[in-house]
Amino acid sequence: MKKILFLFLALHLSGLGFAQVKVEHLLTENQTDPLSIDALTPRFSWQITEANKRSVMQSAYEIKVKKGNHALWSSGKVISDQSIYVPYKGETLVSGQKYTWQVRVWDNSGNASGWSAPASWQMGLLSPADWKAQWITPGFAEDSVTRPSPLFRKAFSLSKKVASATAYITSHGLYEAQINGHRVGTAFLTPGWTSYNKRLQYQAYDVTALLQQGKNAVGATLGSGWYRGHFGYNPTPNLYGKDIALLLQIDITYTDGTKATIISDDSWKSSTGPVRFAEIYYGATIDDRMQQKNWSTTNFDDKGWYGVTVKDFTKNTLIATYNEPVRKHETFKPVKIFTTPKGEKVIDFGQNLVGWVQMKVTGKSGDKITLSHAEVIDKAGNFYTDNLRTARSQNVYILNGEGEETFEPQFTWQGFRYIKVEGYPGDLKPEDFTAIALYSDMAPTGTFNCSNTLINQLQHNIQWGQKGNFLDVPTDCPQRDERLGWTGDAQVFSRTATYNMNVHNFFAKWLKDVAADQYESGSVPFVIPNVIAQGLKSGPGASTGWADVSTIIPWNMYLAYGDKRILEDQYSSMKAWVDYMQHQSKNDLWNTGNHFGDWLFYSENDDNDGHSAITSKYLIAQCFYAYSTQLLINAAEVLGKTEDVAYYNNLLAQVKAAYLKEYVTPNGLISSDTQTAYVLALQFDMLPEGLRQQAADRLVANIHRYNNHLTTGFLGTPYLCHVLSRFGYADVAYRLLLQDTYPSWLYPVKMGATTIWERWDGIKPDGTFETPTMNSYNHYAYGAIGDWMYRVIAGIDTKTDGPGYKQITIKPTIGGKLQFAAADYETNYGKVSSHWKLDNGNLILDVEIPANTTATIYIPVSNNGTVTESGKPVNTDAAIKLAEPISGYLVVSVGSGSYHFISTL
Template identity: 45%
Template sequence: MRAMMVTELRCEYLKNPMGLTVSRPRLGWKLLTDRRNALQTAYRIQVAAEDETFAEENLVWDSGRLESDESAHVEYAGEELKSVTRYVYRVRVWDDQGEESPWSDSAYWETGLLNAAEWRARWITPAADKVDPAAKEAFYLRREFETDGKKVRRATLLATALGLYELELDGRRVGDSLFTPGWTSYDHRLQVQAYDVTDRLAGAGEDRHVLGAALADGWYKGRLGWEGRSAIYGDRRGLLLQLHIRYDDGTEGIVATDESWRATANGPIRMSGIYEGETYDASFELPGWSERGFDDSGWHPAETLDRSMDTLIGEQSERVKVTETIRPVSVISTPAGETVLDLGQNMVGRMVFTVNMPAGTKLTLHHAEVLDREGNFYAGNLRTARQEVTYLCRGGGAETYRPSFTFQGFRYVRLTGFPEPIDPDDFAGEVIHTDMRPTGFFECSDPRINRLQRNIVWGQRGNFLDIPTDCPQRDERLGWTGDAQVFIRTAAFNYGVAPFFAKWLKDLAAEQLPSGGVPFVVPDILDEGSHSSAAWGDAAVICPWTIYQCYGDKRILEEQYGSMTGWVEYIRSQGDSELLWNTGFHFGDWLGLDAKENSYVGATPRDLICTAFFAYSTSLVAKTAAVLGREEDAAKYEELHGRIVRAFADEFITPSGRLAGHTQTSHVLALMFGLAEGETRKRLADTLAEYVRAEGMHLTTGFVGTPYLCHVLSENGHHDVAVQLVLQEEYPSWLYSVKQGATTIWEHWDGIKPDGSFWSDDMNSYNHYAYGAVGDWLYRALAGLDTDENEPGCKRIVLRPKPDSGLTHARAQYDSVYGKTVSGWSKTADGAVTYEFELPPNTTARVRLPDAANKKMRIDERDPAEVLAAPPTREEDGSVTFELGSGRYTVKVGEKRP
């Protein structure tokens, strides 16, 4: 395969997305070739409306040949898009040798309703005088309709809800998405899902059909937070649905929610809540309720709700789905005499089981993360969340059940009422999270580190359920801004998270105060005044910038720019002076181990943390303004940043180069955010390393310092200390929890103490991703796979592996928007190092190999001069730097030169 091929077409990061309401969607593709140093020099895109043949009369955009090396985020520039229309596109490219590729396979996107006035549907709910709006039971709604004997060409179903919904069409579920319409800032933004149901109508062989929907409280109306608040967004559930049918004769039909729908609450889901769980009574099942001929005479009319359509938006991220099924690894009889399933993995999702029991038999499942030190089922850390599923049997044969509108965080399941002996094959755990595309892989020679990496990934999976939650098990499960910003870079290695965070950041901007303040959690469900802590509110700036760095996505900077500047201006207005932030409530170095007794807040001065983040966010806003071509703003914020840095030095750094905060975190922030240079910087780095050694190679950092700790050590001459920290097994350390058998990241370093006792019942999650931010260091420092800040999105790659890490090999792989990138290394007993690099077409890399200047180097068993366009450059520190184009390379650095 020498000619370049175009593959993996994407629109707004997604494969064949439905219901987009973006007026100028962006297209991207990857390139395949076995030729090295391959670059794209031009492309051509064709887009046709409802036509996979690309007939000229149906083309809405033919770009012609455009000289460009861009293959990601290429903005559609054709005719104005129409609502509920499928746009099919294909791409061809030219490479740097002038060769033209064949056309790619076609892909498509489909628009939703682009104008609120196009909604003919009405919001509906069961009539309040017939069905209690406060009922715990799920609501069921249905309507029959006809297609009048016409042949269906395309049918698209648009739906959303106040609450959570599931749809059925002619007795079968529509789609496999869960927890739709997702959780957004409902007062400002409510997502609409689109479903292609063409095959269901065109192949039915019937003219009469039935649409049905089940509605539950969900995040909209259910209980949220530890204070027990409910109905935060509204006290009435509602459904909005519009089915668009296009017939072969050119006519169109619409089926929409209105008063003609019928409703009941007399169905099998008797209670459902995010924290509570679900109660299902199979004796209330409604056989055929979404099929033709069902007798709904006992149901009641629906009534309409007065709610604006202006907050409706197209879906903006992947949907929540079941992504894996796990079988129990054992059945435990606890010392307390209870029967407990062990799934072998702390997961988020639901249990599915099959039983054959008499009618009315009550079966109960309770979910928990850990067992206590006696081996008994432990639910104390759930606080008021029940995580309970109750099933009442129908009887008369085998019955299979899985909850619909709730999820649990658990590894262990206590069974009550089930017949003994338990057959584990009757049970399975369905793993549920946003269906993000896996993009990263890391492994090394130390199995403990590999387990840590798996724990990080599982923590992300469990907590990226539509929003980035802090924990998935207790009465919280909220989108804490601080947790999200410290973990986002690691998250972007493990999975493709650009759409996920773009959605969430729009909610952050929507919830932002007029003053620019940022809530502690997004969506914001806390009391008034719960906003604007340093390091938490900075998510408004750090998260968009990180997405730009990882994906080269300039649009997210454009869309979030007002939010970013709003946050910096909020800080600017808060301090006693314009440059020092020393007022207001702040979480500080949350859960820092140097905290005073009975305090959650570490010893690092909060005004130091605040001012450090003020400087950092200001620097990122200045860079953002420069990227967007806002030259005046760039100059303004760069000047402000310089003054903050000087003010920080005057306030917190002595003339001799000592830092006022004698903590690890103080030094981490000063180094990470560039608040000291020259000899002062070196002294701070040396002092930080001394502090770590003084603690016996342990950290004392909390949420603020931990994500950056290893990075600043590795980047400032103390990589050996960073390595020893990560390899540390004794508390406090990342490997302590691994040694204790953890399968996810813990909230507390000693969530389970060496004697098996617990840190606390109050705030002790065993699936809390924040400290998993060390995964970023594994990829970028240990394996050496990084991006170039000046050419973001892995268009330009930086490969800086560090084989002096106490390991014999390490390897990182990342599937960027351009394709697979690999950086790996292995060492032999004599000290020789073999590096493995792979770059996708249309990218380049700068490679820096440590301790290689005076050693023989071979690339693919050849002299470097035969492979490289320019000879390697020897650096003062003994490293060697050179450039690579796309392709696979094996680089060997061997014995010293004579």
């Protein structure tokens, strides 16, 4: 009887339109319950979930916002399917205040959801006047050589019970804070790296649980970091300043509603502790004998400490943090401990990673242990660090002798798979060493796997290359004396990056530094933040394919996330770069300046037979000139800038005409007869329609001349397989992907790589190494093939007219003797899946489409084949609409839901 009653109620409620859809995963400015929003009109996003129902679309929404019990804004019922980036339109928001919001939606059947669980956000400090804290520096004379990390502390008393408390912290240098002996937050390398003279981030922390009525103490340790550490080319100190300084403010609300504020000021004390040295390239020295135990607690006597000096540093550059902080992630135990032929004790962790090693040890006071880091072991089996150049990459630990001690470094990191251990008292045991991965805390979004184990390892390497190099900024390498935000590497990999992890906030932050450090001429520096010509109005830059970061990444982020604000924020920078190229051109031909070209393309040492794949740098520049102009036009169209659309369309036509006149014969032969030349011409539509297929044929002929190997470098490689599959040569693209001899993607895999290499032959077939001056084994650029694996093999893509996967394309490409391939991708709307496998002449394709989106699915099928969905002919389900077929595919349009197709091949 109870079951019958329950069923009756469920059907009755369903008929009334209750609880048919759910609203979950609420975000404010792409963050979950953020604590420091400084956007005055924050935007709201949510996901709609509905099990076992197809074609669910949002037809309307309603948002309500409160401050405490006070209703601040109600949108009313808004007829719209928009569920991401919905702007707040209520009362003016106040610095430091916390707000809550909820949303409910109606679906396209008229069913209403319940109100979502509340989400919250807190405004940051919106103006310099909101900062009551003062900048403080150590009150003692610093050792200017080793620069031990200063400690700052302040004891204070709270007269009442704390209801809520937020700490706002930043620094010149890096900081780690403590309250009452407990670490504040879980982030590392804060406040992160930005163009410090123009943009300095602060972080906000909920520290309510760390404070208590009565006595309290707060402290912070600082390190030199990017701000004043030895960094950049010919590592130089004090790039942004010589000082090291702290700015800290805790805003407290008591349970009775009254408030208090704790600030950094002249009442603080300063000293030094166990961190005697810490540099990004060189590592850290930790002397446990110098510990000041309980220094951040109320029980500590700081009478012997120095005072501090208050400084009048600017607060006008302070900005809230939106990107994910660097945090600890995976851990690895040793897979092998061995002695090299040279007699050195070495530990292998089995994975090239970025972070550090945590070590446990028991010994005598004064015992010194040195951990050195390396990516590879040489041909003879010895520890190899020549490719680190001047980066010492060593952590030194000095014991206090008081039982078991645990060490890990501060204010530095290493890129490594192996460590060499010197001075360790006793035998090396696996349980005493743990490698900890460190990278920006971006949510994983994509997975890809297939029936080929080497490709699966390649995908693993791509993801670990991204993890190791997405450490607050997209670095070119994590191990040697570089670790800079190289623009070319970032732009070629940016679309792949969006599949593996949610890089929306990560790149939005970095792109603002691209604009901040862009020269007045519109030229873009090679690295961002620009430490090569820091603070200058002009300097090295403007290399094609590198400076185009200013147009390519904003557009890729817009495609992946559908966020127009990225285009709005970057539009001036995009336009300035295109205008720079125009001003450098004569008769619409850009053939001046210094360019890196198709960096690290295939090259023979002896080029007497012309075997090296040399592509004219100016030809490449003209192609990217056109591409950036096209992307600027695209952005202008999205933003409604009609005058710019007209102007730059005219410019684009002239740029392409100049390219044809200078570099292409009437029959379509490109003057640089290389793979990269044809790839860029076809990818960027530089050729008239009538010359494109012959160019693709020439490209394939070139590949065959190289015995089915690629010869492309940084600029040609990302587009190579895309061009081949677009022009009917998917089989050749697969052949290149599956090639496992040099040069190829799988050659490093066969050589044991666990990340992507900088060079195609970083380790040669005979076990020797490429030139050590530039030979990184964790360098993600060539991992851009991952984009093709997701978008073509699995077939998951977004339509330009419906960016951010509002309108989805699923178009798998069968080939490469793969028996199956599967990709899952978490979009702003929910999970998209495309899984296919071959089964006795049939293709089984399982697709998942999230609510509030639509999809066009291309189902591979033979000319006379049939297609079923869930066992029924595909044309019998009203939710599946047939579209115009294309060669080799049956095309259907669907809404959300799960679909099980079987087709005859």
